[in-house]
Amino acid sequence: MERKPHVVAIPYPAQGHVIPMMKVAQYLAENGLKVTFVNTEFNHQRVTKALSQTGNIHELVNLVSIPDGLESWEDRNEHGKLAEASVKIMPKELENLIQEMNRTESDDIITCVLVDFYMAGILPVVEKFGIKRAAFLPAPVALLALTLNVQKLVDDGIVDADGTPLTNQPIQLAPLMPKMSPMNFAWACFPDPSMGKPIFQSIIQNNESSKLIQRLICNSSTELEQPALNFIPNCSPIGPLLPSSHRLGKSAGHFWPEDSTCLAWLDQQPPNSVVYVAFGSFTVFDAIQFEELALGLESTNRPFLWVVRQDTNRDNEIEEAYPAGFAERVKNRGKMVGWSPQEQVLSHPAVACFISHCGWNSTVEGIGNGVPLLCWPYFADQFLNRSYIVDHWGVGLGLEKDETGIVRKEEIRVNVERIFDDEGYKSRAVKLQAKIFSSAHEGGSSHLNFHSFINWIKDN
Structure with missing residues (x-):
């Protein structure tokens, strides 16, 4: 029997990261890959509890879990604490999981690990095994451009070494990219200001680990973010990840049961x-x-x-x-x-x-x-x-x-x-919808990028 390439997918442990990674996992599985999806134990319980209505996801994707490093009573909405605990605990837990899976599933040893970009701290462990290393960005490419340039923001006096804004003056990383107010930088606008520093530090650490990424895909498209994609040329858009554009089944990975x-x-x-x-x-x-x-x-x-x-x-x-x-x-x-x-x-x-x-x-x-x-x-x-x-x-x-x-x-x-x-809003939304669909459907740029990524995984 022919061996299937085996992908292990690991999202950042938050709802907005788990759902799009699950879509990627489904699409990989439907294109002939074996996929194991790794949630934290806390989120795994929530996802499986909410899954009862969600079709055949178990037939497509193997769902497993590892600890997130927090105690059962600790608040998973405290992003700073979650980011710190994840970096400390999850790499070792993943190492144990890979060893166990390669030992017990000799016909399907792991070919590739696909991590959320903001979980790149896991990649040094993956490198030890000589496995292909890929990352998925579930956020806009403009955010990636910002986070990869945090050291320049410090050097230019826009934020201090803890990420605290030192100016109100909006910045623009490249022509035609969105202008960003430092007060609204992703780590600086949390309702709890104390979260800013640990998240900023985790971004700096993550940037270092991200150098180990061999392929980077994102839930975006050239129609949505061409200037940002020009700025980060190695980021390959495969989006939008919508059921109608990728013929995916019902969305899975929710933390709460859907009220239909x-x-x-x-x-x-x-x-x-x-x-x-x-x-x-x-x-x-x-x-x-x-x-x-x-x-x-x-x-x-x-x-x-x-x-x-x-x-x-x-x-x-x-x-x-x-x-x-x-x-x-x-x-x-x-x-x-x-x-x-x-x-x-x-x-x-x-x-x-x-x-x-x-x-x-x-x-x-x-x-x-x-x-x-x-x-x-x-x-x-x-x-x-x-x-x-x-x-x-x-x-x-x-x-x-x-x-x-x-x-x-x-x-x-x-x-x-x-x-x-004002019918202009609806008219522009429908026009943009048509453009992004054309890229995700067969022959479009996102569709071709996704299949190039799949072929890279399959290629020995």
Whole structure:
């Protein structure tokens, strides 16, 4: 029997990294590779619990886990602590896993390890085994350009040695790339400022390890990020990773079970009428902001679908967080769910616009379905993605905070109306959708890049 090349895929242990890596894993498996997917033990339990509705993923991809270095009671939302623990613990755990798998699966010894770019600290271990070393970037290439140039930012006096911004002056790494405010650099805009230093230090360490990467692929396309791709020429775009563009099955890798009742609810709504609202896996609001958001959605007088995780409101239990009488007043046009099958929602003809935190997955899924966005970034690369959406692609608007740091209900209502009233946003979103699809379909640049990557893995 012919041996299959065997890929071990390792995402960074956060929801926005696990889902796109799982898409890559599925596509590799459907193209004749054996794939083992390595989550942390904590995330593995969440993913397998939420998987019950997700088709044949177990038949395609072998799911295994290793420790993340944190105690069971520690908060996985503390990115600085998670990054530090991962670098210390996970390389040794991976080394043990590779040794065990090569010993027990002699017919399918590991050919290639594919890591999340921001887990490159694992690669020195992989190099010891003489295995092919590849990395996947689930974020925009412009973020990679920024993080690879952190030492230059220090040398130029834009940030200090801990990554703290020393100026407000926006920078532009290359012509036609997005302008970035130092205050919104990915490590500098966390709600908890103490996270900035450990994340900045982990970026510096990661840059050193990233020199061991032999092939680098990313969830982007030339239509989305040509200037950034010119700036980082060894980064090969294979995106957008959308079911319709890669004929993938149902999305897997979610940390929460999807509530599919919202799809039947969408079926009852008129075409291009629904405001879809979702803020990813990390965004939290205080009681004032949560209430303003609820009242803002109510004031649009339009149907809305709102994804409200149990931990969305940091001050109150969700059941007590809504304004008095809100649920009763919006019961005929508002639906709230804990987690949604987002790609199916965004492809539904009833959805007219998307109020989003602008995570890269949500950004790509929004434009991949021709849906205009209202941008409400929270942290990390989300401010950069807003710049793409608003300033570069013209497919959305930014929601602005007032002097107290709150996005008010009137700001929400007014900008929802602007998106509905100006057909240019929808028109540009649909045009961009067509362009990125052409690159991902057979013969397009992303499609050719993906198959070049697969052939590199298969090539002895």
